Amino acid sequence: MARTAGSHSALTAPRIRAAAQSLFARHGFAAVSMRQIAAEVGVQVGALYNYTPDKQSLLFDLMVDHLDDLMRALDAEPLPEDPMQALEGFARFHIRHHAARPEAVFIAYMELRNLSxxxxxxxxxxxxxxxxxxxxxxxxxxxxxxxxxxxxRITTMAIIAMLTGVNTWFRETGRLRLDEVETMYWDMTRQLVGG
Amino acid sequence: MARTAGSHSALTAPRIRAAAQSLFARHGFAAVSMRQIAAEVGVQVGALYNYTPDKQSLLFDLMVDHLDDLMRALDAEPLPEDPMQALEGFARFHIRHHAARPEAVFIAYMELRNLSxxxxxxxxxxxxxxxxxxxxxxxxxxxxxxxxxxxxRITTMAIIAMLTGVNTWFRETGRLRLDEVETMYWDMTRQLVGG
DNA sequence: CCTTGATCTGAACGCACGTTCAGTTAATAA
DNA sequence: TTATTAACTGAACGTGCGTTCAGATCAAGG
Known part of the structure; x- marks a missing residue:
């Protein structure tokens, strides 16, 4: 057997990305094999190498795309003149954006040491x-x-660590809705900067 | 060959622990082999199994010991009546304790998914x-x-995430001393709770 | 000095890994 | 309908994995 019915790179490529992201987030980059990814997609392992030169590039591309996405989304946000309003916008954006893609966030933070x-x-x-x-x-x-x-700079690190920490415990099915969490964390951020 | 000159479990056991901790922190649990650990200790891989039933127990023991150590150290701290003073004690303790053992902290946060x-x-x-x-x-x-x-509870998660975040950027050789960082983070914590 | 038990070696087990590639089939353009 | 290219299979490569164990050597107590 060889090329399969309905196969197309425009379909297979995103499925490989999605499978890699899901598996890397759940088990960790080093613990996931190319054969597992292929099985999730429904192809043989060799087929993956039509889409990536090697395993590490799969990870690297996920990270870069995530961070590009993050920057693009931030640039699309309004940036008020007033620093307090700008800070509120940033804090709320950060929580919302990160909560919407927990897998990509998790990978981008946890798998840095697996990069060249x-x-x-x-x-x-x-x-x-x-x-x-x-x-x-x-x-x-x-x-x-x-x-x-x-x-x-120190305040930056503190705020980002605090806000990103939401992803470690927040669940859609929990007792708090995301917009409630957003407001709670904005309150804390505001007080943190003395406002 | 067999038993080597000077070999003793009281010496080998902690060296295995130390090697595992160092390697797990640097490369990740899944990426480190039992043979690498053995090489770092200076024994053959089989010798490790006199000290641990399997690889996962090595990880689990490191985590449990770290958390036990953390609790014991916290219990040894004074606990002032005044909540503001108690909070200051906690914040400063947390930063100091975590900064002193970055490898154990890193493992305890990053390798949870490798546990049964x-x-x-x-x-x-x-x-x-x-x-x-x-x-x-x-x-x-x-x-x-x-x-x-x-x-x-939410405030707890926020503060701990913020304080633990110090470990992601603080280096002994950096421009700030740890006691300076401690005070900066206590200032932020105090303002965060409205003090 | 001798015995006993602690400690480690060296080799082996079956299995899974990342990667490559010749060959085969499906989609597409002519 | 035919030729070409895109997409995938199936098998293989050498390597390293976690774990086990019989046997060898050392440390320690009587």
């Missing part, structure tokens, strides 16, 4: 660009006397 | 007990009107 040094550097640079957006808001608010904070 | 369901439940229970200490402080401070917070 060059790939790691690229991913880190993308993440840095995102963090810089928050740092800019904090620096502006501090300069305008609205925020009572110390080092804006 | 029973082992996972045990580790989760231990972590919950630790979190409960912070929740108790927050609940008391809220009842006494000192803290301006919402749900104490």
């Amino acid at each position: 040094p060059e790939n790691f550097a690229q991913v880190e640079a993308l993440r840095h660009r995102y963090e810089d957006r928050l740092t800019a808001i904090l620096t502006r608010g501090q300069a305008e006397g609205q925020f009572r904070i110390g080092d804006p | 369901p029973e082992n996972f439940a045990q580790v989760e229970a231990l972590r919950h007990r630790y979190e409960d200490r912070l929740t108790a402080i927050l609940t008391r401070g809220q009842a006494e009107g000192q803290f301006r917070i919402g749900d104490p």
